[in-house]
Amino acid sequence: xxxxxWFPNVNMDDMWTATYETLYMTIISVIGTLLLGIMLGLLxxxxxxxxxxxxxxxxxxxxxxxxxxxxxxxxxxILLLFPFTDFLMGTNRGPKAALPAxxxxxxxxxxxxxxxxxxxxxxxxxxxxxxxxxxTHTIIFKVLLPESMPALISGITVTAINLISYxxxxxxxxxxxxxxxxxxKGFQRRDVDVVFACTIFIVIIVFIFQFIGDALSxxxxxx
Amino acid sequence: xxxxIKQLSKLYRMKSQNVQAxxxxxxxxxxxxxxxxxGYSGAGKSTFIRLINRLEEPTQxxxxxxxxxxxxxxxxxxxxxxxxxxMIFQHFNLLWSRTVYENIAFPLEIAGVTKQKRRDKxxxxxxxxxxSGREQSYPSQLSGxxxxxxxxxxxxxxxxxxxLCDEATSALDxxxxxxxLNLLVSINQKLNLTIIMxxxxxxxxxxxxxxxxxxxxxxxxxxxxxxxxFVKPQSKTAKRFVQQLNPLxxxxxxxxxxxxxxxxxxxxxxxxxxxxxxxxxxSNVLKTFDIEINILQGSISPTQEGTYGTLYVELDGNRSVIxxxxxxxxxxxxxxxxxxxxx
Ligand SMILES: Nc1ncnc2c1ncn2[C@@H]1O[C@H](COP(=O)(O)OP(=O)(O)OP(=O)(O)O)[C@@H](O)[C@H]1O
Ligand SMILES: [Mg+2]
Numbered sequence: 001x002x003x004x005x006w007f008p009n010v011n012m013d014d015m016w017t018a019t020y021e022t023l024y025m026t027i028i029s030v031i032g033t034l035l036l037g038i039m040l041g042l043l044x045x046x047x048x049x050x051x052x053x054x055x056x057x058x059x060x061x062x063x064x065x066x067x068x069x070x071x072x073x074x075x076x077x078i079l080l081l082f083p084f085t086d087f088l089m090g091t092n093r094g095p096k097a098a099l100p101a102x103x104x105x106x107x108x109x110x111x112x113x114x115x116x117x118x119x120x121x122x123x124x125x126x127x128x129x130x131x132x133x134x135x136t137h138t139i140i141f142k143v144l145l146p147e148s149m150p151a152l153i154s155g156i157t158v159t160a161i162n163l164i165s166y167x168x169x170x171x172x173x174x175x176x177x178x179x180x181x182x183x184x185k186g187f188q189r190r191d192v193d194v195v196f197a198c199t200i201f202i203v204i205i206v207f208i209f210q211f212i213g214d215a216l217s218x219x220x221x222x223x
Numbered sequence: 224x225x226x227x228i229k230q231l232s233k234l235y236r237m238k239s240q241n242v243q244a245x246x247x248x249x250x251x252x253x254x255x256x257x258x259x260x261x262g263y264s265g266a267g268k269s270t271f272i273r274l275i276n277r278l279e280e281p282t283q284x285x286x287x288x289x290x291x292x293x294x295x296x297x298x299x300x301x302x303x304x305x306x307x308x309x310m311i312f313q314h315f316n317l318l319w320s321r322t323v324y325e326n327i328a329f330p331l332e333i334a335g336v337t338k339q340k341r342r343d344k345x346x347x348x349x350x351x352x353x354x355s356g357r358e359q360s361y362p363s364q365l366s367g368x369x370x371x372x373x374x375x376x377x378x379x380x381x382x383x384x385x386x387l388c389d390e391a392t393s394a395l396d397x398x399x400x401x402x403x404l405n406l407l408v409s410i411n412q413k414l415n416l417t418i419i420m421x422x423x424x425x426x427x428x429x430x431x432x433x434x435x436x437x438x439x440x441x442x443x444x445x446x447x448x449x450x451x452x453f454v455k456p457q458s459k460t461a462k463r464f465v466q467q468l469n470p471l472x473x474x475x476x477x478x479x480x481x482x483x484x485x486x487x488x489x490x491x492x493x494x495x496x497x498x499x500x501x502x503x504x505x506s507n508v509l510k511t512f513d514i515e516i517n518i519l520q521g522s523i524s525p526t527q528e529g530t531y532g533t534l535y536v537e538l539d540g541n542r543s544v545i546x547x548x549x550x551x552x553x554x555x556x557x558x559x560x561x562x563x564x565x566x
Contacts, residue, residue, distance in 0.1 A: 128316035131276055132330040132381075133305035142329070146320040222361040223319045 009191040014181060019201055021095045022177035025167040026205070029102035030160045036107035037159070038152070040066060041114025042140065052126075052136050066108040074105045074166050078173055085173075095177060098170035105166055106159050113155035117148040150221040157213025161206050168202065178202050224287075225254035225417045226275070226385065231284035233270050233441075244270040246441035248284070252434070254384075257411055257418045257527065259428040259449070261464055262438030268421045271438065272387050275419070276308045277301055289384060306334050309378030313390035315370040317362040323349070323373050324358040330380040348376040352406060368399035375406065379414070386410075386418045392427060404431050408527070425468040429453070429526050437461045450528045454494050454558075468524065478519055481537045482562060489538045489545050490519070494558035497529035504557060505536075512548045514540035535562070 040062060046052050047059035072080070078101045086092045088100050121144055129143045145152070168179025178198040186194035233245040244267040252258045262268050273279040275286055277293060286293040288308070296304055317326050327348055331341045349355055352372040362370055371391060378386055388407070392400040408431050411418055420432060428435050428449060436446040437460050444458040456462040482490050493504075505516060521534035538545050553559050 122316065124312060124314055124316035125318055127278060128310070128312065128377075129329075129333075131278060131305060131308070131310040131387075132333050132377075133302040134333050135302065138333055142332070143318065147318060149320065220320075223363050 007193040007197050009185070009189075009193050010197045014185065015197060015201065018176065018178045018181040018198070019205070021175070022164065022167050022179070022202070022205065025095045025098050025102060025170065025175065025177055026160060026164050026209075029099055029106065029163050029167075030156065032099065032103035033106040033110050033159055033163065034156055036103060037110030037156075038114050040107060040111035041118065042144075044111060044115040045118040045144075052139065066111050069104060069108040070112070072105075074101070075169050075172065077101050077105050078170060082173060093174050095175055097173060098167065098175035101170065102163055102166050106163050109162065110155060110159045113159070114152060117151035117155060118144055120151060121147045150217045153213060153217040153220055157210060157217070160209050160213065164202060164206055164209065224251050225256070225289065226250075226252040226419075227287040228275075229285040229287075231271070231274055231286065232282050233267075233274055233279060234282045243441050245274060245281075248441075248443050250436060250443065250446065252417060252419065254417055255411070255415045256434055257408070257420060257432045259420045259422060259432035259435040260438055261422055261425065261428055261435060262460070263423060266438040267441040268423075268438055269389055272389050272419060272421050275387060276305055276310060306330065306381045307383045308385050308387060309381075309383035310387040310389070311371065311374045311378050311391045313393050315362070315367075315374045317370055317373055317377075319362050322359050322361055323354060323365070326362070326373055327376045327380055330377055334381050344380060348379060351379070351410070352376045366399070367395050368402055371395065371403050372406065375403075375410070379410065384417060386416055388418060389421045390423070391420070393422070393424070400427070401430070407431060425464045429468060429524050431527055433527050437464065448528060449526050450496060450531055453524065453526065453531050454496065478535060478562065481517070481519060482564070486542045487540060487545070489549075490562045491536060491538060491549065492560040492562055493534045493536065493552065494560070495523075495530070495532035495534070496558070504552065504555060507555075508548055508551065511551065512540070512544055514538055514544050514548055
């Protein structure tokens with residue numbers, strides 16, 4: 001078979017295991033990033049001057065944390081967090097061990113996207129809700145979140161794609177996944193075909209995420 | 224008194240300057256009135272109306288609605304009270320993520336109304352504002368006029384006593400504006416709802432308001448029955464607005480050639496108010512007196528309180544007949560103003 005000729009060193013079992021690990025890391029970290037990012041984004045937005053919970057102390061504190069973590073390159077963040085992953089996850093090997101770094105690395109980025117999405121929500125609509133006597137949590141859950149949904153979805157799509165490349169980097173702590181496989185089996189043993197196969201798989205995963213994200217965002221957009 | 228506003232002021236403090244957006248406004252609004260507030264851009268109208276439901280906190284003064292002191296309410300009580308104060312906006316401010324049905328249900332959700340009751344109320348309101356069949360449409364699928372109908376239905380959901388309208392028709396074309404104004408009048412009559420209507424267009428005041436306040440630089444410079452303000456505007460701002468409604472009417476320059484100091488000619492302005500406007504006064508006069516009447520200019524404006532018309536005529540004839548004619552016209556209830564100079 002042609003594929004065998006082109007990819008002599010590729011073991012499909014390894015490939016599927018690595019794909020599963022990449023998907024596992026991506027999906028769990030996307031969920032974690034979604035939750036943490038929206039909370040941080042809300043905090044940034046609500047405590048801003050002139051907004052519902054205006055509080056410059058909390059706002060600048062949150063902004064500083066977000067900015068600091070965004071400034072740290074992911075590869076260094078992994079190394080920084082390495083001592084804590086055992087404590088947090090009960091292990092420092094395998095896909096699980098990469099999750100804290102993935103979430104902490106991506107959430108600040110997503111938080112900024114969330115903040116921007118909330119800023120795009122029509123002030124008039126928030127005001128209308130206030131004029132009806134809405135409580136703050138009603139405004140959050142029934143106005144801010146639904147009205148910014150398309151931007152929140154396209155934001156998490158971009159973030160998810162960043163996370164996929166982060167999972168590849170997480171290979172350095174032996175997190176597993178396609179990046180790990182490409183590095184350990186492909187690069188170190190000079191089996192270029194393995195690197196190549198891993199690349200194709202990752203590109204396909206990215207495309208699938210982008211496709212799903214675009215479709216969901218379009219579906220949510222009733223403007 | 225439904226709404227009583229005392230010495231209401233709002234000062235915006237900014238780095239470079241302070242803006243006295245609302246300046247010592249005192250007003251009383253009766254239950255069931257459509258009360259207009261007119262003023263040019265920057266006069267403080269929006270700030271004023273937002274002080275009423277405290278979307279903006281007043282720096283001074285008091286707002287009483289139904290004997291509730293709005294200005295003193297705690298945040299929680301204010302939220303409850305706001306459910307009884309509907310508000311509609313120039314740009315509608317609908318949630319694009321919700322259908323017509325869901326938009327109208329929103330204030331009911333806020334008020335904690337059960338699902339079944341919500342449904343009944345929403346369908347009733349959709350019927351009231353004439354949007355039956357559009358329940359499942361999204362705002363983006365509606366015209367401006369339809370969006371404002373949703374806005375009105377939403378504002379009425381919790382059976383408010385007061386409806387605040389900030390430039391509710393300013394984003395609409397003239398025909399749609401008329402539809403929306405008619406809807407507001409019918410709601411005002413059907414529900415005995417008190418409406419405060421902010422606008423910069425005099426024809427909106429003319430068409431639907433009972434009383435009007437004219438605002439300029441944060442102050443109310445004139446207020447009264449719409450007809451009175453129309454007939455005898457006192458302030459410069461009010462005069463300009465009345466003129467805006469009918470540019471010809473106050474263009475007295477064109478009267479100049481007819482104003483002579485001669486004995487046997489007189490230019491007079493006739494004010495027809497209410498039902499007088501519909502009577503055939505001129506032909507009556509011509510039948511009764513030996514006099515000639517030149518019609519110079521005139522106009523008729525329907526208002527909520529009746530029709531208001533003005534007519535400039537030149538009376539030509541014997542001096543004594545002219546005087547008699549003027550007396551006759553006055554005795555038939557039409558106000559006569561002798562014009563001997565152009566202002
Ligand atoms: N949030 C604010 N901060 C500072 N100044 C403000 C604020 N809102 C309004 N103003 C100022 O208060 C004045 C009155 O504004 P307001 O919006 O009430 O006018 P308006 O009569 O509604 O005008 P328009 O017809 O253009 O809507 C203006 O000079 C405006 O610049
Ligand atoms: Mg305004």
